[in-house]
Structures are given as structure tokens and as C-alpha cells.
Amino acid sequence: MKQIxxxxxxxxxxxxxxxxxxxxxxxxxFPNLITRSSFETVTLLANPHAFAAGRRYVEKDLNRCFLKxxxxxxxxxxxxxxxxxxxxxxxxxNGDKQADFILDLHSSTANMGLTMILVNSHPLNLKLAAYLSxxxxxxxxxxxxFKSVAENPxxxxxxxxxxxxxxxxxxxxxxxxxxxxxxQELVHTVLDYLEQFNQGEIPSNKETLILYDHLSVVDYxxxxxxxxxxxxxxxxxxxxxxxxxxxxxxxITFNDKTIVYEGTSTVWPIFINEAAYYEKGIAMxxxxxxxxxx
Amino acid sequence: MKQIxxxxxxxxxxxxxxxxxxxxxxxxxFPNLITRSSFETVTLLANPHAFAAGRRYVEKDLNRCFLKxxxxxxxxxxxxxxxxxxxxxxxxxNGDKQADFILDLHSSTANMGLTMILVNSHPLNLKLAAYLSxxxxxxxxxxxxFKSVAENPxxxxxxxxxxxxxxxxxxxxxxxxxxxxxxQELVHTVLDYLEQFNQGEIPSNKETLILYDHLSVVDYxxxxxxxxxxxxxxxxxxxxxxxxxxxxxxxITFNDKTIVYEGTSTVWPIFINEAAYYEKGIAMxxxxxxxxxx
Numbered sequence: 345m346k347q348i349x350x351x352x353x354x355x356x357x358x359x360x361x362x363x364x365x366x367x368x369x370x371x372x373x374f375p376n377l378i379t380r381s382s383f384e385t386v387t388l389l390a391n392p393h394a395f396a397a398g399r400r401y402v403e404k405d406l407n408r409c410f411l412k413x414x415x416x417x418x419x420x421x422x423x424x425x426x427x428x429x430x431x432x433x434x435x436x437x438n439g440d441k442q443a444d445f446i447l448d449l450h451s452s453t454a455n456m457g458l459t460m461i462l463v464n465s466h467p468l469n470l471k472l473a474a475y476l477s478x479x480x481x482x483x484x485x486x487x488x489x490f491k492s493v494a495e496n497p498x499x500x501x502x503x504x505x506x507x508x509x510x511x512x513x514x515x516x517x518x519x520x521x522x523x524x525x526x527x528q529e530l531v532h533t534v535l536d537y538l539e540q541f542n543q544g545e546i547p548s549n550k551e552t553l554i555l556y557d558h559l560s561v562v563d564y565x566x567x568x569x570x571x572x573x574x575x576x577x578x579x580x581x582x583x584x585x586x587x588x589x590x591x592x593x594x595x596i597t598f599n600d601k602t603i604v605y606e607g608t609s610t611v612w613p614i615f616i617n618e619a620a621y622y623e624k625g626i627a628m629x630x631x632x633x634x635x636x637x638x
Numbered sequence: 639m640k641q642i643x644x645x646x647x648x649x650x651x652x653x654x655x656x657x658x659x660x661x662x663x664x665x666x667x668f669p670n671l672i673t674r675s676s677f678e679t680v681t682l683l684a685n686p687h688a689f690a691a692g693r694r695y696v697e698k699d700l701n702r703c704f705l706k707x708x709x710x711x712x713x714x715x716x717x718x719x720x721x722x723x724x725x726x727x728x729x730x731x732n733g734d735k736q737a738d739f740i741l742d743l744h745s746s747t748a749n750m751g752l753t754m755i756l757v758n759s760h761p762l763n764l765k766l767a768a769y770l771s772x773x774x775x776x777x778x779x780x781x782x783x784f785k786s787v788a789e790n791p792x793x794x795x796x797x798x799x800x801x802x803x804x805x806x807x808x809x810x811x812x813x814x815x816x817x818x819x820x821x822q823e824l825v826h827t828v829l830d831y832l833e834q835f836n837q838g839e840i841p842s843n844k845e846t847l848i849l850y851d852h853l854s855v856v857d858y859x860x861x862x863x864x865x866x867x868x869x870x871x872x873x874x875x876x877x878x879x880x881x882x883x884x885x886x887x888x889x890i891t892f893n894d895k896t897i898v899y900e901g902t903s904t905v906w907p908i909f910i911n912e913a914a915y916y917e918k919g920i921a922m923x924x925x926x927x928x929x930x931x932x
Contacts, residue, residue: 369865370892398917399693453809515747515809517913519869521890571663575813596815598664619811623692 345468347542348505351385352435352443353378353531357407357450357499358620359394360516363527364449364509370528377528380535382542386443390431390499393423398517400620407448410501412494436502445505447534448498449527452512453619454628455582458530461508462487462555463500469507470638471546472537474553479533482526484585486510486614486631488558513582516619553638556585556612556631563625565595565603573597576617576627584614587633595627639762641836642799645679646729646737647672647825651701651744651793652914653688654810657818658743658803661825671822674829676836680737684725684793687717692811694914701742704795706788730796739799741828742792743821746806747913748922749876752824755802756781756849757794763801764932765840766831768847773827776820778879780804780908780925782852807876810913847932850879850906850925857919859889859897867891870911870921878908881927889921 353371355364368387371378378385389395391406402423409428414420435443452459460473462485477483490496493504500508509530511523540546565574574597580588587610588594594613595603605611611630615621647665649658662681665672672679683689685700696717703722708714729737746753754767756779771777784790787798794802803824805817834840859868868891874882881904882888888907889897899905905924909915 366866366869366892374893453812513809515807515913516811517916518747518911520875520911521869521872522875524869572660575660575815575818578815581814581816598660599668617812617814619809622811 346444348383348444348538350441350443351383351445351447351535351538352388352503352506353385353447353449354388354390354431354435354499355449356392356395357390357448358400358405359391359396359402360398360400361449361451362517362519363451363511363514363524365389365395366519367449367524367528367531371531378531378535380539382539383444385535388431388434390448391424391427393427400516407450407499408497410499411497412501414497431499432502443503443506445538446500446503447506447531448500448508449531450508450510451514451516451523452510452615453515454512454615454617455584456510456512456614457482457484457585458526459484459486459510459512459614461500461510463490463496463498463507464493464504465489466504467638468505468541470553470636472534473507473555474550474638475537475547476530476533477553478550480530483530484556484614485553486556486558551637552635554633554635556614556633559611559630559632561626562594562613562628562630564622564627565597572622574601574603577602580613580616580628582616584616585612587611588613588630640738642677642738642832644735644737645677645739645741645829645832646682646797646800647679647741647743648682648684648725648729648793649743650686650689651684651742652694652699653685653690653696654692654694655743655745656811656813657745657805657808657821659683659689660813661743661818661822664822665825672825672829674833676833677738679829682725682728684742685718685721694810701744701793702791704793705791706795708791725793726796737797737800739832740794740797741800741825742794742802743825744802744804745808745810745817746804746909747809748806748909748911749878750804750806750908751776751778751879752820753778753780753804753908755794755804757784757790757792757801758787758798759783760798761932762799762835764847764930766828767801767849768844768932769831769841770824770827771847772844774824777824778850778908779847780850780852845931846929848927848929850908850927853905853924853926855920856888856907856922856924858916858921859891866916868895868897871896874907874910874922876910878910879906879927881905882907882924
């Protein structure tokens with residue numbers, strides 16, 4: 345495989361996810377932290393207007409603006425749609441500037457720990473995932489595959505290498521020092537790994553990896569008018585990545601009735617009670633835990 | 639003292655504080671929960687536009703719009719300024735509609751537990767505070783007094799009886815079932831207390847009360863351009879209502895230097911790392927813990 349020449353660290357794709365946005369600013373101020381000998385590292389504050397406003401986005405969720413067809417559609421002109429095209433020009437135009445690896449830093453109100461979100465199964469991504477989860481037991485690997493890269497609306501669609509990091513639980517619009525430091529550590533570990541990769545010295549890995557593969561999303565219980573009438577059950581709150589079995593409580597209605605999971609087999613929910621997903625109609629994402637050989 | 643004829647429960651004063659906003663909707667749907675024989679109970683969703691947008695406010699923080707001079711200023715016409723005048727008309731115009739007691743439901747990303755925010759020292763408010771903190775050890779009493787009611791910009795300035803409830807920690811834009819239920823319980827206890835008050839049967843109280851009196855606010859460490867360069871120290875995060883002594887860590891800078899509290903005596907910080915206060919330049923509020931006789 346070819347060398348990695350340029351690594352992009354992206355933060356503030358969502359303007360109210362401060363961990364990534366402020367880490368980017370720290371790295372910009374102290375570039376020696378992310379300098380490695382065999383590649384260039386660049387930083388990008390992806391949605392500066394939303395960050396200034398302390399909001400996820402100004403007009404449209406930037407991390408849903410990277411569908412290939414949308415990037416090519418000159419009629420799309422919201423702030424985030426234009427910003428997505430600018431980011432594509434910056435990180436994915438052919439030539440010297442092209443990023444070979446993109447790390448996109450996010451945070452979640454759900455108990456996501458330190459999650460790597462893979463959008464493909466490139467062997468280097470999988471090996472890196474195995475390495476990170478070996479080095480740090482808080483690291484979890486969530487794989488959200490798309491039939492084709494053209495269907496992937498995330499920043500990470502711009503480059504086959506790399507992934508998003510989703511850390512939590514943390515409220516929107518704040519910094520938590522512990523998560524900030526853990527995220528920074530994880531970035532350093534990724535950069536060190538890529539440095540060793542370039543030098544032909546990939547750290548030895550376990551040959552297996554625990555992956556949580558995306559299955560489906562579950563919406564909140566809703567009235568015909570679209571308003572919700574229940575919330576995450578106390579027994580499920582903060583239980584991301586734990587087995588959920590048929591019959592287990594998932595919601596409690598406002599008048600105290602329990603709603604149970606009615607699937608036919610065990611699933612592993614994540615993004616449980618993510619604030620930004622209320623408007624998307626997502627109370628949690630269900631995944632399938634599996635061990636794969638790499 | 640005169641009877642209480644009308645109690646107003648207000649929620650969604652901040653549109654992204656879902657606990658209160660959804661409790662209001664629950665009470666509106668199940669009015670028997672808040673019906674008591676000796677007074678009328680009304681509910682009010684204070685900032686419906688901000689709630690619909692999932693934001694604290696649309697143009698201006700509604701809970702800073704209740705200064706008497708602003709309510710009388712016909713040139714103030716932002717959405718929230720107009721909404722404040724409407725709420726004043728609804729709850730504080732003389733006549734049948736006037737509320738005798740206002741309960742305003744808030745939530746915080748800080749570890750506020752179940753905090754009552756007193757804006758005055760009316761004997762009934764203090765007795766109720768003593769009762770609530772006796773019934774439930776999670777209840778804390780924070781007193782933020784104003785020199786005169788005219789200087790109080792909060793919803794609760796409309797009425798001398800009542801207070802705000804601040805529950806946390808909870809991210810903006812989500813519901814947590816446990817806090818939702820605890821807040822509902824607290825509302826029920828308040829209503830039951832007022833019912834007994836009207837019937838001349840105030841529950842017996844301890845004669846002392848632990849109060850946290852507002853002293854001052856502390857801003858984040860900031861660069862000359864106004865950007866922050868540090869965050870709440872891990873040892874202080876979630877330590878609301880715990881003693882902070884001179885020399886104790888309060889912040890950690892982005893380059894890992896600890897900043898300590900340089901006051902001369904012990905204080906009790908609250909609202910530590912409240913998301914909505916970043917824009918207000920408030921990293922925490924310092925209070926003085928004291929036991930008072932009532």
C-alpha cells in the first residue's frame with residue numbers, strides 16, 4: 345500500500361461539539377503535538393459559523409452534506425452545503441493538498457466512550473481499529489457501512505482511510521477535561537500508528553476485532569401528531585454497547601408505562617439518547633456485535 | 639397570610655431544557671396530577687418557539703427579560719421580550735388571573751441535583767425550602783437575592799412566592815427519565831405543601847435550613863481576544879455544592895497547566911460547567927454555605 349502523505353484532523357463539524365473544535369484550536373496553536381516525520385498533518389475547523397453560534401449547524405447538518413451528488417449540485421447553496429464543497433476542495437481535490445487520512449472529531453450525549461466510526465472495511469482501518477481497541481479498553485468500534493461511497497453523506501466519505509471519533513457522554517456546548525485529554529491521547533496514538541505504517545513497522549495486532557455493525561435505528565414512541573410520549577427507560581440509559589434482549593425495557597412513557605424491546609434476537613444499542621438525534625427521529629441505533637478476523 | 643388561589647407551573651422558559659417543557663405537556667394532558675382542592679393550578683410553556691427549535695432562546699434569553707423597566711419599555715420587540723410581556727399579562731396582571739405562586743422548571747448540565755433557586759427570603763418560601771430539603775436530601779437551596787424586585791430579570795420576579803427548580807446534570811435537548819420523575823415528584827410535594835398551607839396545616843419543619851447564598855461568578859481563563867484557553871479542572875467537575883478552598887484546582891489549561899482558586903476563604907461553587915453560561919462568561923457561581931434559623 346502507498347504511503348500516507350497528508351493527514352487531516354477535522355473538528356467542529358458540529359458546532360456545539362466543543363471537544364473536537366477546541367482540540368483543533370489547541371493543535372493549531374501547538375503544531376508540534378501533531379507533527380510527525382513521514383507525513384504532513386493539517387487541521388480544519390469544519391463549521392466555524394455553527395461553532396461561533398454554539399449550535400450543531402446553521403442551516404443544515406454539515407455531516408449529512410457530503411453525498412457525491414450533492415457536492416456536484418450547484419443549486420445547493422445553504423451555508424453548510426457550500427461549506428461541504430469548500431471542504432471537499434480543501435481535502436479531496438486531486439493534487440498535493442489531497443488528504444490520505446481523515447480523522448473527524450465528534451462528541452455525543454450518549455455513553456459512547458471512545459468510539460471509532462468506520463464507514464468502510466479498508467484493511468488499514470480495521471488494523472488500526474484493532475490496535476486502538478487493544479491499547480485502550482474504552483475504545484469501541486462501530487461500523488456503519490454504505491453500499492457505495494456515493495451514498496455516504498459524512499465528512500469521511502472524502503477519503504477511504506480514516507474515521508470519525510465519537511466521544512461521550514458529554515453535553516453539547518461544554519468541554520470536559522477528562523474526555524478532552526482522552527480524545528487528544530487517541531489522536532496521538534493514531535498519528536503514531538500512521539507514522540509506523542509509513543516506516544513499514546506496523547505494531548503487531550491481535551488477529552481478531554470486536555465490531556458493532558449497524559443494523560437499524562429506533563424512534564421514540566410518538567403520537568399521531570409527531571410529538572413524543574416517552575423517553576429512554578432508566579434501565580437502558582447509559583447502557584450503550586451492552587446486550588439488549590427481547591423483552592428488555594427500552595422506553596418509559598410519560599404516564600409511567602414500560603415499553604420493551606420486541607425484536608427476536610439480542611442487539612447492542614448505541615447512541616442511546618443522543619440530543620442531536622431527537623430531530624432525526626432516532627432514540628438509539630441498534631448494532632450487531634461480532635468478532636471478525638483481520 | 640392570605641390564601642393561595644392560583645399556582646402557575648412554568649416550563650420551557652429555555653427551549654432546550656426538555657425536562658420542564660415535557661412535564662408541562664404531561665401536566666396539561668393529565669391535569670388531575672396537579673389539581674388540588676384549595677387552589678387552581680395552571681401550566682405555561684413559556685418559550686414555544688425556542689422549544690420548537692430545540693434552542694435556549696430564539697433572539698434573547700427569556701429568563702433575563704423580566705426586569706420591570708424592560709417589561710414597561712414598548713420599544714423592546716424581540717420575540718422573547720414580547721413573550722415576557724405576554725407572560726406578565728398572563729400571570730401577573732391584577733385580577734382573577736394573577737398567580738400567587740410561580741414554579742419555573744429548569745435544567746442544567748451542571749451537577750445541580752434538585753436545586754430550588756430562591757430570589758427572595760419570603761418566610762413561606764424559606765419554610766417550603768426547609769420542608770423540601772428535609773423530605774429529599776437531593777434538594778439544595780440556592781438563594782440569589784436582588785436589592786429590589788425591579789432588578790430581578792427572572793420569570794420568578796413576577797410573584798414573590800415561588801422559585802425556579804434547576805435539575806441536573808442533564809444535557810440540553812434530552813430527557814432523562816430519572817430526573818423527569820424526580821422533578822415531577824418535587825412538583826407534587828410543593829403542591830401538597832401549598833394545599834396544606836391553605837388548610838392551615840403546614841407540615842412541621844426543622845427550624846434550621848442550609849442555604850447557599852450567591853457571592854459572585856467566575857469566568858473561564860481567556861485570551862485577550864476573548865477565546866477561552868482552559869476548562870473546568872477534572873477534580874472540580876461535578877463537585878457542585880462541595881467546599882472549594884484556597885489553593886484547590888479550578889481550571890486546567892489546554893496545555894495542561896492547573897489554575898487554582900485564589901480566594902481567601904472557603905466557597906461552595908455551583909453551576910460548574912453549565913453549557914448555557916459559556917456565552918455569559920460564567921464558568922461557575924460561587925456561594926456561601928450557611929445555616930439559618932427560620
